[in-house]
Amino acid sequence: xxxxxxxxxxxxxxxxxxxxxxxxxxxxxxxxxxxxxxxxxxxxxxxxxxxxxxxxxxxxxxxxxxxxxxxxxxxxxxxxxxxxxxxxxxxxxxxxxxxxxxxxxxxxxxxxxxxxxxxxxxxxxxxxxxxxxxxxxxxxxxxxxxxxxxxxxxxxxxxxxxxxxxxxxxxxxxxxxxxxxxxxxxxxxxxxxxxxxxxxxxxxxxxxxxxxxxxxxxxxxxxxxxxxxxxxxxxxxxxxxxxxxxxxxxxxxxxxxxxxxxxxxxxxxxxxxxxxxxxxxxxxxxxxxxxxxxxxxxxxxxxxxxxxxxxxxxxxxxxxxxxxxxxxxxxxxxxxxxxxxxxxxxxxxxxxxxxxxxxxxxxxxxxxxxxxxxxxxxxxxxxxxxxxxxxxxxxxxxxxxxxxxxxxxxxxxxxxxxxxxxxxxxxxxxxxxx
Ligand code: URA
Numbered sequence: 423x424x425x426x427x428x429x430x431x432x433x434x435x436x437x438x439x440x441x442x443x444x445x446x447x448x449x450x451x452x453x454x455x456x457x458x459x460x461x462x463x464x465x466x467x468x469x470x471x472x473x474x475x476x477x478x479x480x481x482x483x484x485x486x487x488x489x490x491x492x493x494x495x496x497x498x499x500x501x502x503x504x505x506x507x508x509x510x511x512x513x514x515x516x517x518x519x520x521x522x523x524x525x526x527x528x529x530x531x532x533x534x535x536x537x538x539x540x541x542x543x544x545x546x547x548x549x550x551x552x553x554x555x556x557x558x559x560x561x562x563x564x565x566x567x568x569x570x571x572x573x574x575x576x577x578x579x580x581x582x583x584x585x586x587x588x589x590x591x592x593x594x595x596x597x598x599x600x601x602x603x604x605x606x607x608x609x610x611x612x613x614x615x616x617x618x619x620x621x622x623x624x625x626x627x628x629x630x631x632x633x634x635x636x637x638x639x640x641x642x643x644x645x646x647x648x649x650x651x652x653x654x655x656x657x658x659x660x661x662x663x664x665x666x667x668x669x670x671x672x673x674x675x676x677x678x679x680x681x682x683x684x685x686x687x688x689x690x691x692x693x694x695x696x697x698x699x700x701x702x703x704x705x706x707x708x709x710x711x712x713x714x715x716x717x718x719x720x721x722x723x724x725x726x727x728x729x730x731x732x733x734x735x736x737x738x739x740x741x742x743x744x745x746x747x748x749x750x751x752x753x754x755x756x757x758x759x760x761x762x763x764x765x766x767x768x769x770x771x772x773x774x775x776x777x778x779x780x781x782x783x784x785x786x787x788x789x790x791x792x793x794x795x796x797x798x799x800x801x802x803x804x805x806x807x808x809x810x811x812x813x814x815x816x817x818x819x820x821x822x823x824x825x826x827x828x829x830x831x832x833x834x835x836x837x838x839x840x841x842x843x844x845x846x847x848x849x850x851x852x853x854x855x856x
Contacts, residue, residue, distance in 0.1 A: 423441075425455055426459070428442050428463065429462045429466055432467060433466040433470065437473045437475070437476040443479055443483055447484070447487070450585070451487055451581065451582050451585065457589055461589060461593045464589065464590060464593060464598075467598060471598075471600055472600040475649075477645075478649045480604050481603070482608075484580055484586075485608040485612050487580055487581050489558075489576075489612070490579075490611075490612045491613050493562060493565065493571075495566060496527055496562065496565055496566055496571075498526055499526045499701075500526070500617070501526050501529075501616065502613060502615035502618050503517055503528065503697055504610060504620050505621040506628065506630065507629060508623040508627060508661045508664070509540065509664040509665070509773040509777040509780075510540070510664035511539070511540060511665050512666060512674040512677055512678045512681075513621060513693055514530075515542070515546070516678045516682060517694055517698065518572065519569075519730040519731035520682070520730075521569070521701060522569025523726040523730045524721055527565050527571060528565070528572065529571040529613055529614065530573075530615070531572075531573055531574070531613060532572050532573070533574075534787070534790075536790065537786070537787075538775075538776075538778045539627070539786075540670075540674070540777070542572065544671050544786075544794050545674050548672035548751055548752055548796035549672075549740045549751065550740065550750070551740050551741070552735070552740040553739040554572065554573065564737055564738065567733070567737050568730065568733050569730060569734075579612050580609050580612055583609060586601075586605070597629075602629070603639060603643045606643060607654075610652070610654075616653065617654075617700075617704045618653070618654040619654075619657060620643055620644070620654065620657070621656075621659055621693070621697065622636050622639060622658050623661040624660060625660055626661065626770070626772045627662075627772065633658065633853070636658050636852075637658065640853075640855045643656060644656050644856070657693075657853075657855075658851075658854075659693050659851055662773070662848070664776050664777075665689055665693065665850075666689060666690040667802045667803070667805070669777070669785070669800045670798055670799015671752075671785060671796040672753075673800075673820065675751060676751065677690070679728070679744075681694070682722065682731050683728055684722050689805070689850045692849070696711075698714060700854065752795075752797035753797055754820035755797075756820070756822070756824070757819065758821075758831070759815050759818050760819060760831055761813050761815055761816065762804075762810050762812060762814050762840065764810070764840040765810060765814075766809075766840040766841050766843075767810065767840065767842070768804050768805065768808050769806065769841045770806060770839040771802070771804075771837050771839070772836070775834070776800065776833070779819075779829075779834040779837065780799055780830070782829050782830050782833070783826055783827065784822070784823065785798050795823075797822060798821050800818065800819055801818045803815050803817055803818070804816050804838070806848075807846075807847035810840060816838060819834065
């Protein structure tokens with residue numbers, strides 16, 4: 423077999439056989455195939471795509487390039503909820519304890535934030551002494567005792583993705599639906615779960631800017647998961663404004679704790695309840711959203727969800743008292759308010775600019791090497807659909823270092839699109855794809 427023939431085959435829009443994919447991926451991982459040939463193949467995939475069977479096999483091969491994790495010791499329904507990345511996305515912080523209180527368990531890998539989007543690891547690392555699981559043994563132990571099993575990505579899991587992603591990054595082949603789908607799904611398949619729920623964010627602040635692209639990616643990922651015997655559901659959610667009111671790290675943890683106490687922001691509640699509903703339905707516990715809503719209301723109102731979160735904190739080495747004393751979290755030294763320079767109704771809050779506004783004051787990373795300031799972030803006082811007067815407070819910026827405060831404020835003001843006339847508020851759950 424010659425690599426040049428495989429590139430040529432893909433360039434002409436033909437499918438590679440399983441043996442050809444084995445040859446290409448095995449030898450690339452071993453270093454026997456050069457980056458320039460692999461780049462040509464990736465570009466051919468970018469333009470010609472992959473057939474469903476070909477993509478499923480490609481994804482399986484990616485998954486098998488490294489360690490896989492099984493949880494034979496855990497006797498609960500295992501859910502892996504994955505977000506494609508958003509701004510203000512604290513869903514995992516809330517959903518983990520909530521699913522556990524509902525009798526299920528979360529088993530998933532979590533990531534760090536990069537660019538304008540945040541990461542679950544960074545949010546939890548706001549909490550003093552909180553320790554993420556690093557090994558399968560730690561993950562099993564914590565998932566068993568708390569029902570919340572979160573682990574950071576390791577180089578040993580799907581090493582081929584790491585190598586291919588780095589190449590895609592410098593060859594303009596990141597935004598290819600089959601390559602994104604196989605990259606995400608290979609990492610999901612490497613960790614055992616009974617159900618994979620993909621929260622595909624759609625809008626200005628998301629990877630997928632349009633509902634059409636989000637639908638295409640979702641159908642591709644659901645197809646891969648289901649064809650490989652793993653029940654997979656995608657939920658398309660709105661990212662035409664950040665989720666909730668807090669954007670940052672420790673302030674997003676506080677918003678998450680408040681939700682577990684029953685003090686929800688509406689959009690966060692809608693997304694979390696719908697994901698929990700999908701889990702309860704696939705587990706076979708409910709048949710309607712209303713039924714799920716009653717059960718979820720009950721575990722929040724009884725305090726069970728909050729207790730589960732406290733237990734998770736304790737088992738992770740942190741002080742459970744933070745749920746009643748937010749001063750135990752990193753606290754910013756300064757806050758400035760930002761006032762509207764227009765009047766009308768908020769029609770959109772460009773999540774990407776909001777993410778950047780938080781990033782420049784230290785809440786996020788511009789490069790992988792940047793250090794995060796967990797104390798800083800934004801609080802949004804106006805959301806889409808809200809009426810706003812000239813000079814009215816839109817948001818607060820919480821900061822420690824005033825170096826980039828002007829650019830943070832400019833980005834924040836630029837992100838708010840204010841129009842005349844009433845704005846119809848969209849549902850935050852756009853579609854569910856089974
Ligand atoms: N996230 C991933 O894990 N991989 C991609 O290719 C894109 C987003």
